[in-house]
Each structure stands twice: as structure tokens, then as C-alpha cells.
Amino acid sequence: xxxxxxxxxxxxxxxxxxxxxxxxxxxxxxxxxxxxxxxxxxxxxxxxxxxxxxxxxxxxxxxxxxxxxxxxxxxxxxxxxxxxxxxxxxxxxxxxxxxxxxxxxxxxxxxxxxxxxxxxxxxxxxxxxxxxxxxxxxxxxxxxxxxxxxxxxxxxxxxxxxxxxxxxxxxxxxxxxxxxxxxxxxxxxxxxxxxxxxxxxxxxxxxxxxxxxxxxxxxxxxxxxxxxxxxxxxxxxxxxxxxxxxxxxxxxxxxxxxxxxxxxxxxxxxxxxxxxxxxxxxxxxxxxxxxxxxxxxxxxxxxxxxxxxxxxxxxxxxxxxxxxxxxxxxxxxxxxxxxxxxxxx
Amino acid sequence: xxxxxxxxxxxxxxxxxxxxxxxxxxxxxxxxxxxxxxxxxxxxxxxxxxxxxxxxxxxxxxxxxxxxxxxxxxxxxxxxxxxxxxxxxxxxxxxxxxxxxxxxxxxxxxxxxxxxxxxxxxxxxxxxxxxxxxxxxxxxxxxxxxxxxxxxxxxxxxxxxxxxxxxxxxxxxxxxxxxxxxxxxxxxxxxxxxxxxxxxxxxxxxxxxxxxxxxxxxxxxxxxxxxxxxxxxxxxxxxxxxxxxxxxxxxxxxxxxxxxxxxxxxxxxxxxxxxxxxxxxxxxxxxxxxxxxxxxxxxxxxxxxxxxxxxxxxxxxxxxxxxxxxxxxxxxxxxxxxxxxxxxx
DNA sequence: TTGTACGCGTTATCAT
DNA sequence: ATGATAACGCGTACAA
Numbered sequence: 001x002x003x004x005x006x007x008x009x010x011x012x013x014x015x016x017x018x019x020x021x022x023x024x025x026x027x028x029x030x031x032x033x034x035x036x037x038x039x040x041x042x043x044x045x046x047x048x049x050x051x052x053x054x055x056x057x058x059x060x061x062x063x064x065x066x067x068x069x070x071x072x073x074x075x076x077x078x079x080x081x082x083x084x085x086x087x088x089x090x091x092x093x094x095x096x097x098x099x100x101x102x103x104x105x106x107x108x109x110x111x112x113x114x115x116x117x118x119x120x121x122x123x124x125x126x127x128x129x130x131x132x133x134x135x136x137x138x139x140x141x142x143x144x145x146x147x148x149x150x151x152x153x154x155x156x157x158x159x160x161x162x163x164x165x166x167x168x169x170x171x172x173x174x175x176x177x178x179x180x181x182x183x184x185x186x187x188x189x190x191x192x193x194x195x196x197x198x199x200x201x202x203x204x205x206x207x208x209x210x211x212x213x214x215x216x217x218x219x220x221x222x223x224x225x226x227x228x229x230x231x232x233x234x235x236x237x238x239x240x241x242x243x244x245x246x247x248x249x250x251x252x253x254x255x256x257x258x259x260x261x262x263x264x265x266x267x268x269x270x271x272x273x274x275x276x277x278x279x280x281x282x283x284x285x286x287x288x289x290x291x292x293x294x295x296x297x298x299x300x301x302x303x304x305x306x307x308x309x310x311x312x313x314x315x316x317x318x319x320x321x322x323x324x325x326x327x328x329x330x331x332x333x334x335x336x337x338x339x340x341x342x343x344x345x
Numbered sequence: 346x347x348x349x350x351x352x353x354x355x356x357x358x359x360x361x362x363x364x365x366x367x368x369x370x371x372x373x374x375x376x377x378x379x380x381x382x383x384x385x386x387x388x389x390x391x392x393x394x395x396x397x398x399x400x401x402x403x404x405x406x407x408x409x410x411x412x413x414x415x416x417x418x419x420x421x422x423x424x425x426x427x428x429x430x431x432x433x434x435x436x437x438x439x440x441x442x443x444x445x446x447x448x449x450x451x452x453x454x455x456x457x458x459x460x461x462x463x464x465x466x467x468x469x470x471x472x473x474x475x476x477x478x479x480x481x482x483x484x485x486x487x488x489x490x491x492x493x494x495x496x497x498x499x500x501x502x503x504x505x506x507x508x509x510x511x512x513x514x515x516x517x518x519x520x521x522x523x524x525x526x527x528x529x530x531x532x533x534x535x536x537x538x539x540x541x542x543x544x545x546x547x548x549x550x551x552x553x554x555x556x557x558x559x560x561x562x563x564x565x566x567x568x569x570x571x572x573x574x575x576x577x578x579x580x581x582x583x584x585x586x587x588x589x590x591x592x593x594x595x596x597x598x599x600x601x602x603x604x605x606x607x608x609x610x611x612x613x614x615x616x617x618x619x620x621x622x623x624x625x626x627x628x629x630x631x632x633x634x635x636x637x638x639x640x641x642x643x644x645x646x647x648x649x650x651x652x653x654x655x656x657x658x659x660x661x662x663x664x665x666x667x668x669x670x671x672x673x674x675x676x677x678x679x680x681x682x683x684x685x686x687x688x689x690x
Numbered sequence: 691t692t693g694t695a696c697g698c699g700t701t702a703t704c705a706t
Numbered sequence: 707a708t709g710a711t712a713a714c715g716c717g718t719a720c721a722a
Contacts, residue, residue: 001470001495003714003715003716004715004716004717005715005716013692013693014692014693014694015693015694015715015716015717016692016693016694016717016718017691017692017693019716019717019718020691020692020717020718023717025717025718027691027692028691028692029691029692032691032692046467046470046471047471047715047716048399048471048473048714048715048716049471049472049473049716050395050398050399050404050472050473050714050715050716051399051698051714051715051716051717052715052716052717053395053698053716054393054395054396054399054697054698054699054700054714054715054716055697055698055715055716055717055718056698056716056717057698059395061438061472064439069420069423069424069427070420070421070424074420075414075415075419075420076415078414078439078441079414079415079441079443082414082439082440082441082443083441083443083446086441086443091438091440091468091472092438092439092440092441093406093436093437093438093439094409094423094427094437094438094439095427095436095437096423096424096427096431096437098424098427098428098431101428122391123436125346125391126391126392126393126394127394127395127406127436128393128394128395150346233635257635260635264637285631286630286631286632287631287632287635290578290602290605290632292609348698348699348700349699349700350699358708358709359708359709359710360699360700360701360709360710361701361702361703361708361709361710361711362707362708362709364700364701364702365701365707365708368701370701370702372707372708373707373708374707374708377707377708392699392700393698393699393700394700395698395699395700396698396699396700396701396714397699397700397701398700398714399698399699399700399701399714399715399716400699400700400701400702400713400714401700401701401702401714402714691722692721692722693720693721693722694719694720694721694722695718695719695720695721696717696718696719696720697716697717697718698715698716698717699714700713700714701712701713701714702711702712702713703710703711703712703713704709704710704711704712705708705709705710705711706707706708706709706710
């Protein structure tokens with residue numbers, strides 16, 4: 001790895017001239033430029049960006065803290081982050097907390113959790129990142145972030161009420177509303193719900209969307225048509241009988257797994273999905289398209305969440321030290337995948 | 346963000362002393378140590394690791410180039426990388442090439458591809474990473490890596506014959522062999538194969554494993570029992586009839602999607618999987634466990650591949666400039682997931 | 691147009 | 707035990 005000094009010496013100029021050429025600061029004759037350029041080519045010289053960073057104080061690097069890479073939502077979110085960062089020529093320092101592996105799925109209740117997050121943030125800071133995006137594994141309230149960070153921070157797929165930290169979330173309310181409106185447009189009026197866990201933000205927002213769609217469609221909201229599962233397939237299976245007794249013509253499952261469970265039970269009870277009864281899911285997981293019949297579901301805008309989070313953080317970074325960011329929440333819309341699990345009645 | 350100078354000034358000592366305290370270089374009285382420590386605490390001082398890196402030339406950072414984050418194998422591989430790197434206190438600079446988005450799925454035939462990879466490698470180098478792991482989206486021969494890199498490089502989930510670059514791959518041969526041996530142990534002799542694309546490494550290796558298992562089980566290899574699909578579900582569906590005509594009692598599909606397609610066709614033909622006929626898949630994709638009956642399949646050691654790749658690269662980094670690494674290939678074993686799709690006959 | 695000298699935040703060497 | 711100072715590789719005034 002040659003340094004700028006060596007390039008200067010070999011081309012017979014000073015380091016200043018080489019630097020000027022690299023950074024296109026004019027003030028250099030065409031003649032010497034091509035001579036030096038040639039040496040740079042030949043030596044395969046790349047400026048040491050660590051030294052550059054030390055001098056100029058911009059690392060063109062943002063830190064991304066992922067709660068757990070292997071949770072299905074994360075890769076797409078990170079993909080969105082990298083897409084925008086590539087456009088803006090920022091690189092990514094990735095931290096994978098591996099929270100699901102280290103703790104149970106209630107890691108965020110662990111007292112060690114907050115300390116871990118903060119330690120990683122300070123590590124990132126010591127590497128001079130210009131901003132930090134925290135990517136959660138599922139939506140909830142996050143309040144373990146340090147106050148008064150020297151660089152902007154953004155929370156993706158969760159939210160925080162901490163000052164100056166914007167959040168980017170899925171518009172679950174819009175997604176559920178759109179999906180249920182679709183059901184209504186297909187003639188369904190008695191629409192059962194197999195909800196997720198009761199304390200989940202996703203559950204609450206999707207339920208609101210369901211209620212609003214009903215209201216806008218002039219359908220009375222019947223609380224008895226809502227039953228709670230636990231996001232797992234068996235809970236979809238178990239709760240189907242109850243809704244059938246209520247004579248629903250459609251079942252809105254709050255994720256695709258539970259919809260799969262409902263499929264299983266409906267199959268046993270000889271009710272043909274997409275013919276005798278409608279089922280819709282949420283998330284658009286890979287298996288949704290492979291169910292029989294293919295499941296109509298609401299896709300999560302994961303990529304867009306990551307993309308939006310990067311947009312926000314880079315915007316904040318450009319503003320530099322100016323007015324503190326608001327702790328706003330940006331919602332990104334879901335997009336439906338209409339397949340064959342909904343019949344018209 | 347305070348600097349070491351400020352800490353020195355405030356504690357009334359020289360920067361050298363502060364540095365010595367931070368790095369535990371002895372030679373400092375207990376008295377001044379605690380005084381300085383206190384200032385460090387109060388000021389919330391963290392050493393600037395960019396400056397430290399410039400001086401000491403170890404960034405404790407490795408570069409990870411992912412061909413496409415959103416391909417199913419990648420998150421687990423990266424997770425494995427991060428696990429080992431965390432233990433060794435290395436951080437990760439992530440590059441997501443997004444190759445599947447930018448090109449077709451034959452990106453590696455594009456002439457731009459090689460240039461892109463090399464550009465990213467030099468970017469990483471300029472950030473002073475101490476090693477680079479290249480994570481491919483599927484196994485094949487990779488030969489676009491630059492020669493004579495100043496830091497070690499390892500290829501994960503593919504291989505290269507380039508000098509000094511070790512590779513880590515799935516032991517497809519072992520996986521297929523184990524799976525087919527299991528079929529044989531369950532009494533099956535006429536075992537049909539729905540293979541992947543003919544030019545895929547995975548296909549070739551898995552076919553070898555199949556043949557070896559047959560040989561070891563004293564079963565004649567009948568080439569007519571092997572048919573080629575394209576990894577997609579419909580190709581599993583299409584090829585099932587052919588194998589049925591050949592009177593196979595078991596079908597080895599080279600991935601879970603094609604196994605799903607076989608399920609579909611078998612269902613139409615009233616052949617009960619796990620009762621009248623056996624089906625096995627490969628990869629252990631999420632949907633495998635949800636098929637009816639749950640699919641017996643061979644799991645890919647993705648996490649372990651990442652882990653192993655980190656082990657190798659960090660080992661190489663420790664060896665420093667010493668003897669060039671061999672361009673060896675490490676194979677990591679697959680692990681079977683026995684479920685309910687194989688009957689005993 | 692080109693070169694000199696300094697500073698960025700550290701660590702390391704060598705005095706004191 | 708502590709401090710002054712020279713690197714590390716680069717960018718940039720300012721001088722030439």
C-alpha cells in the first residue's frame with residue numbers, strides 16, 4: 001500500500017500537488033497531472049481514508065445496529081439502507097446484536113440489554129461514524145438510547161420518544177385498513193380477526209385499521225369477532241373454529257403463519273378457501289405464495305423503511321449541528337398482494 | 346467529543362500519561378491514575394479509534410462483501426461472521442452489492458461485475474480493513490478477485506482457485522449422501538431425483554452424494570431416475586409424473602421448493618406423501634416445516650460457514666505477512682431435519 | 691503552478 | 707513516575 005509521499009517522490013512533485021490532483025483542486029498543469037495520474041495508476045495507489053478522516057473529520061460512514069440479523073424483517077431493511085447509502089457514497093459499519101440468540105425473545109426486558117446497546121453505540125462513535133441507525137426486530141417503544149449523542153440517530157422498525165431521534169415505522173393501520181376494505185369490496189360483512197399477541201404494537205395498529213375500514217364501509221364493529229393468537233401457526237388453527245361458529249365469511253389473520261393455520265383447519269372442515277370462505281394474511285412471507293390457494297396478504301415495506309431511515313439520517317447529517325431533529329415518526333405504507341384466497345359474495 | 350488533550354489538560358497531566366493509563370502501560374502512580382480515570386468518566390471520553398488506527402495500523406475491522414443481502418442464505422452467513430468477530434472484538438464494514446437487483450440472476454456473467462467487486466475491495470482497503478470476506482449468493486467458481494491483496498481474503502459460499510484465497514463451502518456431497526442413505530435405511534431402493542439446474546455446483550455435488558449413497562447401499566445407479574428441474578416449485582410439479590412412471594418409491598428433490606411442487610402433483614394423483622411415497626428436500630427453507638406432511642430435508646450450515654470463514658480470516662490476519670495462505674477449500678457439514686415425509690417400506 | 695509546514699488524535703520513544 | 711515530541715498519512719493555508 002503506497003502512500004501519498006511515495007507517489008510524490010516517484011512522480012517528482014510534492015505531496016501537495018498529488019493531493020490537489022486527487023481532489024481536483026485545479027491549480028495544476030495538465031502536464032504534471034497526467035504524469036502523476038499515471039504513477040497513481042501504476043502503483044495502484046488508494047488514499048488512506050483513515051488519515052483523510054482524521055484530517056477532514058468526515059468518515060463517510062454510518063453505523064447500523066441490528067437487533068438480530070436473522071429475523072426475517074432485517075435483511076430487507078438493511079438492504080434499503082445500503083441502497084440509499086450507496087447513492088450517497090456512505091459506507092456501513094454493521095453491528096449485529098444477536099439478541100434473539102443471547103436472550104429469549106423478551107430481550108428488551110433484560111437489564112443487560114440497555115447496557116449492551118449503549119456500549120455498541122459508543123464503539124461506533126469512537127470509529128467516528130457520522131450517524132447511527134438502530135434497526136429493531138419488531139415494532140415497540142425503545143427508550144434505552146443515550147441522550148445527547150454527538151451524531152444524529154434514527155430508529156427503524158420501532159419508535160422512541162427520546163428527544164431528537166426520529167423513527168420510521170410500518171403503517172400497519174393503513175395496511176390493515178386497505179386489506180379489510182378489499183374484503184368489504186368483495187362483499188364480506190362478517191369479517192373475523194385472528195389477531196397477534198395482545199400487547200404487540202402491530203396487533204394494536206392493525207386492529208385500528210380493521211375498525212376504521214369497517215366504519216368507512218358502514219359495517220358494525222363486533223368485538224366478538226376478534227380473537228387473539230400468538231403469531232404462530234397453531235394459534236391460527238386453534239382459533240378458526242371459534243370464528244366459524246360466529247358465521248364469519250372472511251378471516252383476517254394478522255400474519256401469514258396464522259393464516260396458514262387457519263387454512264389447515266378450514267381444510268379439515270371441508271371449507272374451501274377462496275370459494276366458501278375468504279382468508280387474508282399479513283407480512284407477505286415467502287410461504288404465502290405457496291399456500292393452496294395462494295394467500296392474499298399485505299406486504300411489509302421493509303426495504304422502504306430502511307431506505308427512508310437512511311434518507312432521514314443523511315439529511316440530518318447534512319444539517320450538521322443545526323437545530324435538533326424532532327422525534328417524529330414517519331410511517332411507510334404497506335402494499336397488498338392480491339392472490340386467490342378471497343371469494344366474492 | 347473530548348480528545349485526549351482535553352483530558353490531559355483538565356487532569357493536569359500530559360497526554361502521554363493519559364494514554365498510558367488508557368492502555369494500561371504501567372508506569373503510572375495509583376494516585377494520578379484514579380484522578381485521570383475520574384476525569385475520563387466525567388467527560389465521557391472515548392478514544393478516537395481513527396487516530397489510533399492511523400498510528401497503530403490495526404483497525405480491528407474486517408470488510409464483508411455480500412453479493413446480495415436479501416438472498417436467503419446471506420443473513421445466516423453474516424450472522425455467523427458477526428458471532429465470531431464479536432468474540433475477537435472485530436467490527437464489520439458491510440458492503441451490499443445488491444447484484445440481484447442491479448442485474449439479472451446471471452450477474453456474474455456481466456462484464457461490469459468484476460469491476461464492481463474490485464472497486465469495492467479497494468474502497469474497503471482504503472478504510473484499512475485487516476481482512477475481507479466475500480460472501481456469495483450461491484456456490485460457484487469466483488475468479489474476479491484482485492491478485493496480491495495487502496490483507497487476507499476468504500470466500501464464503503463459493504470457491505476460488507486464485508492463489509492465497511481460502512474458500513468455505515457447504516458439503517453438499519455429504520448432505521445428499523446422508524439424506525439418501527436415510528432413504529435407503531427406510532427401505533427405499535428406487536429413488537428418483539429432481540435435480541437443480543444442470544450447471545449448478547450444488548446440483549453436481551448433490552448428485553455425487555446421491556450416487557455414493559447408492560453405491561454404499563449396494564443399489565444400482567439408474568441414470569433414468571434423474572431428471573433436471575430449475576429450482577422453482579413448478580419444475581418439481583412437472584417432473585413428478587415422469588418419476589412416477591418409473592415406479593420410484595421415493596423422490597429426492599434438490600431443494601424444498603421443488604419438493605413442494607412434487608407434493609402438489611402427488612396430491613393431485615392421490616399419492617400420500619409419507620405413506621405411499623417418500624419425498625425429501627434440501628435447504629430447510631422456512632416453508633419446509635409447514636408443508637403437509639412436514640418435509641424431511643437437509644439443512645444448510647449457513648451460520649457455520651460464516652463462523653468458519655471468520656475463524657480463517659482472523660487466523661490469517663494473526664499470521665500477518667507470513668507465508669501466503671493456501672487456496673484451500675473447507676467444507677462444512679449439513680444437518681438433516683427428519684420430519685414426516687418419508688415412509689418405511 | 692508548485693512546495694513547505696502544520697495539524698488532526700493517537701501511540702511510542704526517550705528524556706527528565 | 708511523568709513529560710516533550712516525533713511519527714502515522716493526509717489536506718490545506720500560505721509562501722514561493
